[in-house]
Amino acid sequence: MVNLLWLQTFCALVETGHFTRTAEKLAMTQPGVSQHIRKLEDYYGCVLLNRRGKQFDLTDAGQQVHRQARQALAMLGELDRSVRTDSPWEGVIRIASPGSLGLKLYPALLDYQRAHPGLSMDYVFAPNDSVEQSLVENRRDLGFVTRTSTRAELSCVPISSEPLLLAMPAGGGAVTWEALERLGFINHPDGAHHASLLLGANFPCFEQISQFTQRGFSNQIGLILEPVSRGLGFTVLPAHAVAAFPQQASIAVHHLSNPVSETLYLLKRRFQQVPQRVEMIINHIEGLLAEKRFE
Secondary structure (H helix, E strand, C coil): CHHHHHHHHHHHHHHCCCCHHHHHHHHHCCHHHHHHHHHHHHHCCCCCEEEEEEEEECCCHHHHHHHHHHHHHHHHHHHHHHHHHCCCCCCCEEEEHHHHHHHHHHHHHHHHHCCCCCCEEEECCCCCCHHHHHCCCCCCEEEEECCCCCCCCCCCEEEEEEEEEEEECCCCCCCCCHHHHHEEECCCCCCCHHHHHHHHHEEEEEEEEHHCCCEEEEECCCCCHHHCCCCEEEEEEHHHHHHHHHHHHHEEEEECCCEEEEEEEEECCCCCCCCCHHHHHHHHHHHHHHHHHHH
16 A cells, blocks of 8 residues: 555645745754655656656646545545544444334434534434344444443443333223233334233233234334224334324223333443443433323
């Protein structure tokens, strides 16, 4: 790879048009400037300058090297400035979370991006295991999960909680064990886990989700309540997913006698300092999750 110092010297020489002034500008000796130019010519195997005493002109090769060297040095300079500056309002922020939280959080983060156009939100909806793995592999800057992480590479801090709700078709009547058995269960990737938590706390006869006939399954967070709205079964979902469903009049949402909530945990890579923009977005998310309107 070409020596960047030689390119810097060459560009400075072309811009000043004089070996002595170039040496003064770069705090070098004039022989040192000449040596850099010779090394650059040796590297490319061609003459870059047509010398005429103390004057010179660029050869065709010299013009090409100068043009591309200026572009390359400008890009490296911009990279150096951006890395050293670490602006809280510029750059990509990579986040992963389960779908329910994402349905509520992502639109609010887009509002944050509109207020700070230098930012770019890269948001992925994923189950807990995938969120963890993306942090370990440095594909995400931060993540949210609904259970504690045992990965030694990650720090895991509780940040909020989200209620689990029972959703039945509208007009389905009272919530009884017999009514749930008649309806059957609409399953989803976390369905058995959510149902075990909520139904196990409220129905003594609950043992496992297989006690109910499975009437359907969907892994799309925005569509899980679609079969419920059509009278095809019931399900259990976190509150944010229920609130995001557009056809609220077609479902009946029940808060049971013994409420159950899932704890939300913030994941970051352990012992790794995050950029200022990520620290700022963490603070913003903490504020959103603390607001009553966001519940």
